[in-house]
Amino acid sequence: MSSKGFFITLEGNEGCGKSTQLRLLRDDLRRAGHNVLVTREPGGTRAGDAIRAVLLDRKQARMNATCETLLYMASRAQLAAEVIRPALKARRTVLCDRWVDATYAYQGFGGGVDRAWIRRLGLEATGGLEPDITLWLDLPLEAGLRRAAGRGPKDRVESKTLAYHRRVRRGYEDLARRQPRRFRRVRLNASDSIEAVRAKVREALSDVL
Ligand code: TMP
Numbered sequence: 001m002s003s004k005g006f007f008i009t010l011e012g013n014e015g016c017g018k019s020t021q022l023r024l025l026r027d028d029l030r031r032a033g034h035n036v037l038v039t040r041e042p043g044g045t046r047a048g049d050a051i052r053a054v055l056l057d058r059k060q061a062r063m064n065a066t067c068e069t070l071l072y073m074a075s076r077a078q079l080a081a082e083v084i085r086p087a088l089k090a091r092r093t094v095l096c097d098r099w100v101d102a103t104y105a106y107q108g109f110g111g112g113v114d115r116a117w118i119r120r121l122g123l124e125a126t127g128g129l130e131p132d133i134t135l136w137l138d139l140p141l142e143a144g145l146r147r148a149a150g151r152g153p154k155d156r157v158e159s160k161t162l163a164y165h166r167r168v169r170r171g172y173e174d175l176a177r178r179q180p181r182r183f184r185r186v187r188l189n190a191s192d193s194i195e196a197v198r199a200k201v202r203e204a205l206s207d208v209l
Contacts, residue, residue, distance in 0.1 A: 065111025
């Protein structure tokens with residue numbers, strides 16, 4: 001059993017395979033002796049799940065990126081206080097589907113919201129809770145969007161333009177350049193099997209597994 005829990009987050013564009021890999025990684029971490037808690041955002045608490053429903057609702061087509069930013073941060077503030085901090089305190093390893101980096105990439109790069117403001121807001125909403133490690137599942141954009149489209153009707157974010165998703169990806173590139181130790185890029189090919197991606201994820205986390 002590890003003596004300290006880690007805060008690990010997963011990021012990536014639509015259809016990058018995050019949910020599948022999150023489950024596999026949870027199993028791998030458990031096998032390595034971690035007491036793992038899995039959560040996701042927006043959501044993960046009662047307030048957060050209600051906020052998630054608003055954010056993904058296609059009827060909210062007029063919602064602007066500043067409104068989105070504040071809602072994502074509101075959900076995150078609740079998740080940090082109610083779920084993540086107590087788990088880390090109990091030395092659990094927390095595996096979270098997205099974090100402040102997603103707002104930086106989607107609302108900042110994608111939606112044009114001031115990035116310095118997003119960083120400040122992120123610090124305030126979470127009380128400065130930063131992941132120890134973030135894995136960026138970097139699948140070629142078109143492959144991910146094709147995969148997401150195959151899952152059925154698009155939600156509000158998936159319905160945005162290709163140009164928007166390209167800007168989001170540039171946001172993740174920016175983070176990888178700025179914080180290479182924390183923000184680890186896992187380069188994926190469209191032809192990679194689930195097991196091949198799993199092996200790449202394990203390699204990127206060899207210091208924890
Ligand atoms: P998911 O695909 O990981 O379930 O996330 C739901 C959507 O919300 C996804 O399209 C990305 C988007 N999103 C943002 O735009 N900003 C954020 O801060 C977060 C956490 C998610």
